[in-house]
Amino acid sequence: MRESTIMKIHYGTALAAIALVAVHILMRLTMGFAESLEYQSVLANYKFIPYAAMLELILILLAVHGFNGLRVILLELKQGRIYEKSVSYGCVMAMIALIAYGSNTIIMTNMGLI
Amino acid sequence: MAQVSHVADEQITSSTSPSNSITLRIARYNPEKDDSSKFMEFTISYKKWTTVLEAILDVKKYFDHSVAVRYSCRQATCGSCGMMINGKPRLTCFTKISELDSDVVTVEPMNNFPIIRDLAVKFERLFDSHHKIKPYLIRDDSEIPSETKEFLQSPEEVDQYLQFANCIKCGLCNSACPTMATDSSFVGPQALAQAYRYVADSRDKGKDSRLKIIDESHGIWRCHFAGSCSQVCPKGVDPAMGIQFLRGYLLGFRS
Numbered sequence: 169m170r171e172s173t174i175m176k177i178h179y180g181t182a183l184a185a186i187a188l189v190a191v192h193i194l195m196r197l198t199m200g201f202a203e204s205l206e207y208q209s210v211l212a213n214y215k216f217i218p219y220a221a222m223l224e225l226i227l228i229l230l231a232v233h234g235f236n237g238l239r240v241i242l243l244e245l246k247q248g249r250i251y252e253k254s255v256s257y258g259c260v261m262a263m264i265a266l267i268a269y270g271s272n273t274i275i276m277t278n279m280g281l282i
Numbered sequence: 283m284a285q286v287s288h289v290a291d292e293q294i295t296s297s298t299s300p301s302n303s304i305t306l307r308i309a310r311y312n313p314e315k316d317d318s319s320k321f322m323e324f325t326i327s328y329k330k331w332t333t334v335l336e337a338i339l340d341v342k343k344y345f346d347h348s349v350a351v352r353y354s355c356r357q358a359t360c361g362s363c364g365m366m367i368n369g370k371p372r373l374t375c376f377t378k379i380s381e382l383d384s385d386v387v388t389v390e391p392m393n394n395f396p397i398i399r400d401l402a403v404k405f406e407r408l409f410d411s412h413h414k415i416k417p418y419l420i421r422d423d424s425e426i427p428s429e430t431k432e433f434l435q436s437p438e439e440v441d442q443y444l445q446f447a448n449c450i451k452c453g454l455c456n457s458a459c460p461t462m463a464t465d466s467s468f469v470g471p472q473a474l475a476q477a478y479r480y481v482a483d484s485r486d487k488g489k490d491s492r493l494k495i496i497d498e499s500h501g502i503w504r505c506h507f508a509g510s511c512s513q514v515c516p517k518g519v520d521p522a523m524g525i526q527f528l529r530g531y532l533l534g535f536r537s
Contacts, residue, residue, distance in 0.1 A: 247467045
């Protein structure tokens with residue numbers, strides 16, 4: 169993939185994440201902070217499909233943006249063909265693993281399996 | 283090592299200006315012999331028009347001829363004499379001692395360049411990057427004779443790239459760039475500014491090929507817009523601005 173395409177995704181995910189995280193924070197402000205973190209309250213959030221979908225989207229956006237940022241930092245720290253390939257593929261794998269783990273939590277909770 | 287100069291009075295015939303003296307600290311390093319660089323100190327007298335290069339040449343002439351230094355035109359045109367002067371990349375021929383406002387002037391080789399010896403550095407990386415971005419007009423009809431034998435431009439079209447054509451390849455921008463310090467594959471502000479110089483030239487038709495060259499993992503996207511390249515350019519070129527314009531092409535804001 170061309171670096172400009174990757175960076176367009178990088179900037180796009182940042183902007184989208186800012187908007188969605190703002191919505192997420194506003195939703196949390198509808199109740200007290202301690203109440204918001206109560207077990208039943210968290211489960212209720214995951215079971216509300218539009219909110220769960222938004223959390224899933226935030227997870228994907230932040231994972232893509234964060235791991236690409238990490239890739240860029242690591243590429244600037246050290247250079248070398250094998251190192252750079254390892255960093256790029258490693259970041260993609262870590263991103264997929266994080267999204268899979270988070271999605272698993274959201275979907276299982278939404279379906280009432282947790 | 284401290285030495286006293288008797289030099290300047292002999293060299294400068296005019297006596298209308300008062301003469302002061304400074305301590306000139308010169309970094310000495312021979313990669314083949316030394317583990318690290320060390321400084322030698324010389325007391326040099328100067329007049330208000332004395333440049334740092336002239337002070338270094340005084341040291342070479344009267345104290346230690348083995349100081350390695352690269353210079354040529356002495357008028358900020360050839361781009362040979364870039365060095366770190368009191369921690370900032372500058373052209374020594376273009377920097378007067380009097381304007382530094384310091385009793386101690388420290389001269390070191392430019393950052394982000396391999397040292398040949400003392401104050402002389404290797405320019406291979408800069409020239410390779412410069413060559414890589416195809417620093418010439420690309421068009422199919424360039425060799426076809428025509429009646430006019432030139433590609434006319436309006437003053438507005440010239441203004442699009444003119445300041446970038448002033449680059450003298452001195453390397454000060456690359457020396458000041460923080461990304462160049464850590465990323466040994468980064469193309470650098472000098473080459474990126476020159477890429478914009480040709481992309482913005484209405485006579486050039488090689489925009490797509492140049493954008494493709496700089497659009498890679500160690501290309502234009504590794505610039506963090508510190509802006510230090512533009513701060514140090516002795517010719518008023520603004521590489522940081524050129525880089526942002528180039529990003530505009532790659533992000534689709536410019537065509």
